[in-house]
Amino acid sequence: MKKNILTGMLPVAVCMAFTTVHAIAGPGPVQPTLTTIQGTTDNEKATKLSLYAVVEGQTKEVASTEVNADHAFAFALQKPAEGFYYISAYPKDLGTRIYLKSGDQLNLAIEGHSFKQKTGSAENKSLQQWNEVAAPIMSPAYTIDSVTFHSYFPKLEATQPKIAAFKKSFTSTNKSFSALMKVTMDADIEYAAMRLLLTPRSDHPKKEQYPAFYNTIVQDKKFCDANYIRLGNINDYMQIYNTFQFIIGDRTAARPAQAELLAKKVNGICNDRLKALALLNSMGAYKSLDELTTAMAPYQQYFSTPLEKQRYNDYEKSIRKFNAGEAGYNFIGEDVNGNKVAFNDLKGKVVVVDVWATWCGPCKAELPHLKHLEEEMEGKNVTFVGASVDEAKDKEKWKTFVHDQEMKGTQIFMSGWSEVTKFYDIKGIPRFMVFDQQGKIVTIDAPRPSTPELKALIEKLLAKG
Known part of the structure; x- marks a missing residue:
């Protein structure tokens, strides 16, 4: 009989208030108040897994644990903030998305970027069901390899009725999860469909070959729901959306000036937290202090949380010197x-x-x-x-x-x-x-x-x- 991996088979990574603590080894039952995630991964090369939370649109590693010879792992967390978390073996790969709330006891079999829940929560049962419905168009095999639109577009169209049926039947007594899933289902499909077009491939479609679904993506006002900021891929999603707007638009028109592009991006978002996130993600385009402060001056009111202000200040500091002649900080x-x-x-x-x-x-x-x-x-x-x-x-x-x-x-x-x-x-x-x-x-x-x-x-x- 195999031991429960939380009783000594593995080190257990403990997260306290988003602070990663080194794995704790040794026998003995885990405190029942802890939220635990245990299971196996099909990644035979993985020797370590990290757990990432989403904090104001940014992923943050909150715990890590070893993977043993049986490909088993375990995490234990104290009162995690409720929402999506991501389990990954690689820093640049978002990995497998799960939903956590305080007190959850999850046992999962991770399969690629998805999972099968052996025991756990109603939320992850619904998330697993959604993954299975959307798999034909969300699977990395259809978004990052050489598969072209010839095979992807039929799958996209064939899956739409199943997606619509799932959305209609989806229910949850957890209001926070329900609100998050509402944006997640749309975001997943849009992200995968746009990414297919924007990944280098051997053959690309003309606009007249796009399925009708693509015409529903671009809207005058986008990202209106604050729950988008709880998605681990929101930054990449927003960037891909901005690029998609360009390729689906009139590419014969003259490219607008940088200030006009930024204004269009901000004005096309109707939630202030998402506006702030888009602005923060745009800062890398400005390499001098004068350029940055001039560009961001009309939008400073959107940086309202301590983390938003810190991110802006950190970038401003990174491109400036405190030498005589440099512009003073507008405190x-x-x-x-x-x-x-x-x-x-x-x-x-x-x-x-x-x-x-x-x-x-x-x-x-x-x-x-x-x-x-x-x-x-x-x-x-x-x-x-x-x-x-x-x-x-x-x-x-x-x-x-x-x-x-x-x-x-x-x-x-x-x-x-x-x-x-x-x-x-x-x-x-x-x-x-x-x-x-x-x-x-x-x-x-x-x-x-x-x-x-x-x-x-x-x-x-x-x-x-």
């Missing part, structure tokens, strides 16, 4: 009256930024010197910005401090170590930064007001005009 804070203040709003003047906090002793020690410098610069083309990194819970304390200390200039609240500190990699405060009248960096590590060098630097910039 945004809130003044004492609750109004938004953006760095770019201050262009036209020399800008001195003081990154500080009410709890910072050295920051408060500079305050008298800063006030004196502000008095000396009064009436000149310079503005002083106090960017507080006090935590959100101390916002009222910050307001009181600003009032009691009669702090001048533009005082803004940054809600902790965010935006400006992360972008400029500020590890300690106070930090003074100086920018010229065009909003370009003079220095991001300026002298403090308690030294004469800061005043001299400002006067030098003012003299240049």
